[in-house]
Amino acid sequence: MSVFVEVDHVDKIFSLANGDTYVALRNIELKINQGEFISLIGHSGCGKSTLLNMVAGLDKPSHGGVVLEGKQITSPGPDRMVVFQNYSLLPWLTVYENIALAVDEVLKDQPGGDRKTIIQKHIDLVGLRHAADKRPGELSGGMKQRVAIARALAIRPKVLLLDEPFGALDALTRGGLQEQLMKICEESHLTCIMVTHDVDEALLLSDRIVMLTNGPEAHIGQILNVNIPRPRHRLEVVNHPSYYKMRNEIIYFLNQQKRAKKRQIQEAASKPVSRPAKVRQGLEKVTLDIGFLPLTDCAPLIVAKEKGFFQKHGIEEVNLHRETSWKAIASNIATKRLDAAQMVAGMPLAMTLGMGNNSPLPIVTSLILSRNGNAITLSNQFYEQGVRNLKDLKRIISQTNEQTYSLGVVHPSSMHNLMLRYWLASGGIDPDKDVNLVVLPPSQMVDRLKSGEIDGYCVGEPWNSRAVHEGLGFVIATDLDIWQGNPEKVLGVREDWANQYPETHLALVKALLEACEYCDHHQHRQEILHLLCQPQYLDSLPAYVRPGFIAPYNRGTHEQPRLLPRYHQFYVNQTNCPGRVEGLWILTQLARWGLTPFPKNWIEILDRVRRVDLFGEAARQLGLPDKEPDRASFQLFDGMVFNPDDPLGYLQRLDIHREIQIKEIIIDAVNTAAA
Numbered sequence: 121m122s123v124f125v126e127v128d129h130v131d132k133i134f135s136l137a138n139g140d141t142y143v144a145l146r147n148i149e150l151k152i153n154q155g156e157f158i159s160l161i162g163h164s165g166c167g168k169s170t171l172l173n174m175v176a177g178l179d180k181p182s183h184g185g186v187v188l189e190g191k192q193i194t195s196p197g198p199d200r201m202v203v204f205q206n207y208s209l210l211p212w213l214t215v216y217e218n219i220a221l222a223v224d225e226v227l228k229d230q231p232g233g234d235r236k237t238i239i240q241k242h243i244d245l246v247g248l249r250h251a252a253d254k255r256p257g258e259l260s261g262g263m264k265q266r267v268a269i270a271r272a273l274a275i276r277p278k279v280l281l282l283d284e285p286f287g288a289l290d291a292l293t294r295g296g297l298q299e300q301l302m303k304i305c306e307e308s309h310l311t312c313i314m315v316t317h318d319v320d321e322a323l324l325l326s327d328r329i330v331m332l333t334n335g336p337e338a339h340i341g342q343i344l345n346v347n348i349p350r351p352r353h354r355l356e357v358v359n360h361p362s363y364y365k366m367r368n369e370i371i372y373f374l375n376q377q378k379r380a381k382k383r384q385i386q387e388a389a390s391k392p393v394s395r396p397a398k399v400r401q402g403l404e405k406v407t408l409d410i411g412f413l414p415l416t417d418c419a420p421l422i423v424a425k426e427k428g429f430f431q432k433h434g435i436e437e438v439n440l441h442r443e444t445s446w447k448a449i450a451s452n453i454a455t456k457r458l459d460a461a462q463m464v465a466g467m468p469l470a471m472t473l474g475m476g477n478n479s480p481l482p483i484v485t486s487l488i489l490s491r492n493g494n495a496i497t498l499s500n501q502f503y504e505q506g507v508r509n510l511k512d513l514k515r516i517i518s519q520t521n522e523q524t525y526s527l528g529v530v531h532p533s534s535m536h537n538l539m540l541r542y543w544l545a546s547g548g549i550d551p552d553k554d555v556n557l558v559v560l561p562p563s564q565m566v567d568r569l570k571s572g573e574i575d576g577y578c579v580g581e582p583w584n585s586r587a588v589h590e591g592l593g594f595v596i597a598t599d600l601d602i603w604q605g606n607p608e609k610v611l612g613v614r615e616d617w618a619n620q621y622p623e624t625h626l627a628l629v630k631a632l633l634e635a636c637e638y639c640d641h642h643q644h645r646q647e648i649l650h651l652l653c654q655p656q657y658l659d660s661l662p663a664y665v666r667p668g669f670i671a672p673y674n675r676g677t678h679e680q681p682r683l684l685p686r687y688h689q690f691y692v693n694q695t696n697c698p699g700r701v702e703g704l705w706i707l708t709q710l711a712r713w714g715l716t717p718f719p720k721n722w723i724e725i726l727d728r729v730r731r732v733d734l735f736g737e738a739a740r741q742l743g744l745p746d747k748e749p750d751r752a753s754f755q756l757f758d759g760m761v762f763n764p765d766d767p768l769g770y771l772q773r774l775d776i777h778r779e780i781q782i783k784e785i786i787i788d789a790v791n792t793a794a795a
């Protein structure tokens with residue numbers, strides 16, 4: 121089906137009287153098919169009417185655009201009619217005259233007789249023949265709204281826009297009008313967008329319900345497909361087997377938003393007390409301790425320090441602490457020894473959910489530092505046995521019952537663990553039953569492979585290339601083969617730290633974002649290689665770091681080494697925004713393997729951890745693109761589609777998984793302060 125209306129990455133920013141701005145909507149992306157009925161639902165003030173007004177052409181997006189049948193909407197037009205809650209009829213005109221006014225204006229090229237027929241037909245359509253000569257003052261609320269609908273339909277719009285059309289009517293009248301509207305829309309195959317607060321109304325009328333989060337920066341939290349067959353009848357839809365499940369889902373979404381609002385208000389109220397004064401350069405803290413692990417993809421941190429990006433943004437002194445494991449990073453952030461750290465992509469979510477029997481500790485990430493850069497290395501023994509791909513590995517594992525192979529991963533919440541598990545499970549290998557996964561720091565992988573304690577691993581560079589260089593193993597897959605562009609390392613800070621030092625946090629994100637951009641220029645790579653290999657950072661031979669960074673990547677197989685331009689991706693292709701959809705994928709995988717429960721309130725958790733808003737602020741201040749990646753379905757190498765509106769459906773479709781727990785994870789601001 122072709123797209124009829126497209127809301128294309130729309131932002132709406134209002135200028136306020138005091139000179140400030142208010143970002144009402146951020147990055148709204150919605151494609152609507154012809155004949156679809158869409159409802160917009162969300163708490164008061166989230167931006168539903170603003171969005172509707174932009175489709176109507178009554179207001180303009182600040183960024184992005186709205187397109188109808190391939191044409192950009194720039195002003196109101198008769199192809200889009202709006203029905204408001206307050207009817208907006210002219211009180212001195214009769215029902216007939218109110219409709220005639222619009223018809224005579226828009227269809228003026230048609231003969232008068234035809235226009236009369238059209239007016240009459242639409243008066244009949246809404247059952248008002250008996251009241252055609254009455255003025256609005258003589259009509260009930262329901263009758264007035266029927267006139268407004270008839271007037272909108274009479275000029276044959278392509279899209280009908282309804283802003284809480286039945287909000288002012290009593291329940292009985294509302295019910296009758298809903299049925300009438302539904303019938304008209306179904307018969308004329310009209311495309312409708314309706315703003316409503318009424319969950320049952322949305323379920324009765326809609327094909328899809330678009331749920332908006334709270335503002336500022338409201339975005340689409342979830343889209344619900346209403347799979348109730350048409351024609352529908354008001355008294356029957358409630359008997360549909362999924363009616364109450366869908367209803368509960370919407371109400372749950374609204375409750376999550378209510379709770380998030382309450383927390384924001386509490387946080388705002390506590391700010392003046394808890395925030396330290398700005399020390400210098402407009403920042404609250406100008407000396408920072410930041411943790412990292414000696415891996416090729418720590419480059420942005422090293423570059424930010426060595427090339428002066430931290431100082432450029434007012435952070436006078438940064439002590440980079442080389443840590444030995446991801447576990448140490450998590451612990452040093454939890455105990456506040458570190459202000460910030462390079463983290464594996466799943467760590468902020470996992471710590472927030474309290475993975476591994478820890479108390480939930482909210483961590484925020486406002487920046488992705490790198491994408492890709494991992495590989496799965498297996499010992500030469502597999503190669504000698506003819507293992508070239510996942511299928512071969514499965515065969516060998518099935519044949520060797522007496523031995524369980526051990527594979528190293530660097531942290532339960534790391535993409536190494538989640539991607540290795542995904543890859544194995546896609547090939548029918550249960551990562552908890554058919555192999556033995558062991559958590560080891562990256563720097564121990566090569567030695568353990570050499571000693572035979574493990575048979576392979578999934579790790580970042582330079583540890584794969586080093587094994588190849590030393591003739592210890594071969595790369596069976598890089599993460600480009602599994603999920604090209606997967607989020608790899610992120611910047612992580614405690615949420616209370618981010619709240620306490622907001623300007624410093626922003627400066628840190630800006631400094632690292634600029635460093636990421638610097639790292640992606642291939643003409644800088646030789647210089648960065650030199651910086652990275654220094655004793656205080658990777659302390660590595662350049663030969664281990666070069667492959668995939670500046671030189672062709674050698675898998676240690678018979679295959680010719682190949683250049684992999686995106687193997688270490690730091691900036692291009694929207695690398696840096698901590699998008700919520702990929703965060704949601706991580707949540708599904710943590711739950712899949714029993715590492716954390718799947719949070720029933722996932723929208724709330726993602727909004728809290730993956731701080732798209734703070735990333736956007738930093739990017740805008742630098743004049744760099746600030747868009748969140750598309751809120752679209754995607755798939756990994758096996759073709760299984762991940763639909764962000766149905767994460768639980770995705771989990772259910774995955775053949776191999778542990779028992780999945782679904783739990784509401786409530787972490788309030790008071791706990792945060794005490795943590």
Ligand SMILES: Nc1ncnc2c1ncn2[C@@H]1O[C@H](COP(=O)(O)OP(=O)(O)OP(=O)(O)O)[C@@H](O)[C@H]1O
Binds near residue numbers: 134136164165167335
């Ligand atoms: N012209 C304006 N100038 C400044 N702010 C505005 C303007 N119009 C709307 N806003 C703000 O934008 C946000 C979204 O408003 P909008 O009316 O779209 O919300 P809504 O979801 O339709 O609310 P409701 O359900 O209460 O009708 C609100 O915070 C509102 O105060």
